Amino acid sequence: MNEDDSLVSNCKCVMGNGNRIDFWEDQWTEVTSLRESFPRIFRIANRKSGKVHEFRAIVDEVWTWRIEIRRQLLAWEVNIWNEFMNVLNRATPVRDGEDRLKWLGVSDGKYTLKSYCLAVSCVGVRDDNIWKIVWSNIAPPKVEAFVWKAVLQRLPNIVKLLKR
Structure with missing residues (x-):
């Protein structure tokens, strides 16, 4: 080791x-x-x-x-x-x-x-305050999931949709 x-x-x-x-x-x-x-x-x-x-x-x-x-x-x-x-x-x-x-x-x-x-x-991960805001239950779960995908740039755009 x-x-x-x-x-x-x-x-x-x-x-x-x-x-x-x-x-x-x-x-x-x-x-x-x-x-x-x-x-x-x-x-x-x-x-x-x-x-x-x-x-x-x-x-x-x-x-x-x-x-x-x-x-x-x-x-x-x-x-x-x-x-x-x-x-x-x-x-x-x-x-x-x-x-x-x-x-x-x-x-x-x-x-x-x-x-x-x-x-x-958790190795090398720093605490990011945006996730505390996203998951703080101030919006409906669908909106939280949408924001999560948007921050991680996981939303399907026109190029990705055309590939599918």
């Missing part, structure tokens, strides 16, 4: 125990993926793959991150590292334990075909 896929772009991993979420590639923090958002840290990291639970340790019931790097950080990399660690620390696991996907198309996070269709149909 590519990044333009609307299904993938509207899903986010919700961290539980970290057994199923890829640490570098999946979107489980506030950023798209750690690899894309922190390419410098990814380049100097010893481990380029693994699940979230492989990069953390629980010490005294507190999560600590174990990201091993192959060299000392340069002075200008320290700010990037601090932001990287802040992003990791803001990602909190859910209490029930299992990792899962959350559908961003609806507030409850549960995927439905209807919510997917709404998300896909």
Whole structure:
């Protein structure tokens, strides 16, 4: 799947125990993926793959991150590292334990075909006030349908009628 896929772009991993979420590639923090958002840290990291639970340790019931790097950080990399660690620390696991996907198309996070269709149909569409006026029930339905066809230039004109 590519990044333009609307299904993938509207899903986010919700961290539980970290057994199923890829640490570098999946979107489980506030950023798209750690690899894309922190390419410098990814380049100097010893481990380029693994699940979230492989990069953390629980010490005294507190999560600590174990990201091993192959060299000392340069002075200008320290700010990037601090932001990287802040992003990791803001990602909190859910209490029930299992990792899962959350559908961003609806507030409850549960995927439905209807919510997917709404998300896909609304991509790139801006709110147009003319439709609120057309469908506001101030005219009979026949007139509303006529105006709708006229705005979309779907009225049969003499050329179209001659073709028929």
